[in-house]
Amino acid sequence: MRQGTYVIRSNEPLNVVYHRMILEGDTSAITAPGQFVNIKLESFPLRRPMSIHDWDESGFCVIYKPVGRGTEYMTALPAGTALDVLCGLGNGYSLPEGVRRPLLLGGGSGCAPLYALAKACVGKGVKPTAVLGYNTKDEVYGEDLFARLGLETYVTTADGSYGRAGFVTDVMSELEYDYFFTCGPMPMYRAIERTARTSGQYSFEERMGCGFGACMGCSVMTKSGPRRVCKDGPVFRREEILWPTQA
């Protein structure tokens, strides 16, 4: 983890739902796709945790959806604004030895970190298949990015307004794969648990206090005991997860 000042290079809407912010600064603390940053916004007490969509030596990029006062405030920040960021938090995804045909299963905002993972896989000579799920056409982003990496890419929308009508698991059940990586909402994870035929890695989201393991605000119980989503996660292997009983 590194705390530092990062300067907004650009902050623009990607479509009517999602925004993309590119921040310049030291990214040496980012060691794996699936890690996150925790962004301090002036006059908001707690930081905003966001998964890293992409990064290079000069900066990183997050994709976010304005859903509350903090993220709405973020949309108005102009280029050149300096932000206090904790960079390179959490464990991130790791590609297990011998995996040749992984699936990347994204849901909404959860498609964002899978792009950095896709690039990392391609860099290791592994070509994953990407399945990106959205509610409706207006939300779709990133299809071109995955396609440009030369990956077989599917898009689903729940209302059928774009790509294939249905859910990522509808596509998953028809594909050949030897592993999966996913990031998305809990209902999607429940469907993946019912569908998946292999091992895989899930990225979890939780309301956080600190984001670096100090407050125990985001703990989940796993088969190997309590784990902090922010520090021990956010990525957990399928085998270690204890699924919460549905309310």
Next chain:
Amino acid sequence: MADTSVTLNGIKLDTPVIAASGTFGYGYEFAELYDIDVLGSFSFKGTTLNPRFGNPTPRIAECDSGMINAVGLQNPGVDSVIAEELPKLLRVFHKPVVANVSGFSVEEYARTCEKLDAIEQIGWIEVNVSCPNVHGGGMAFGTQPEQAAAVTRAVKTVTRKPVWIKLSPNVTDIVTIARACEDAGADGLSLINTMLGMRVDLRTKKPIIANKMGGYSGPGIRPVAQRMVYQVYEAVSIPLIGMGGIASAEDVIEMMLCGASAVQVGTANLIDPYACQRIIADLPGVMNKYGIDNLKTITGGAHCG
């Protein structure tokens, strides 16, 4: 040269800044970022006799000027703390540490403290009778003078280490409870713990926190904490460890003027992991600015007469 040192129960601290329990884990996360020996001390994660997972999530909600937490005393239990956490801590922190203890019965408090009494690296035991996030324990002991006194007496009989009682602000009269603890043998008082609070999610129209209520902390509670430290200072003669929203060297001085002999920094650590280091580094300069040469002389300075 500004003298920032203070003495608590005969133990000298280089600085009055102590990291507060529940915001500093067992120190390792922060030891990766800076040399935590710059701290006066720190109070480690609240420890109970048996392991506890704590409450379901969400455990955290943001508020104006602070946050609500309902972690619920997640900890691996005192035996595991002694066997695993404290030996690891010894490698990164070389000063006496504060052991924070919670319980669900007077006997449980005593048994946990008895085990901790044997550990040399522990300088003080801070007994939490004010956790708002567990049922049938915690705060139940800190809201009634007789109960707080009973816990204090039980703990004092099993340890020779100085015992601080951490008081709840969620009471009608904190002075009565403070006096009861002093009369029962407490060597110091930590105040205040978090204030019971609630937030509601406008989309779901339900409480954000799974446990519904939680402890409100952060700069928003600092005036309340200072008022309580001021009131308790007038009523007892044991040292007070003041806490509640402290985030700057100025805040440290203000809290000490109200009556604190030392302070704890909590929520600020979660927002800025370097908060304690920064406050400690800023203290001499801020002391100079306000004409203070020796920090230990200002305790209670705001009191008239």
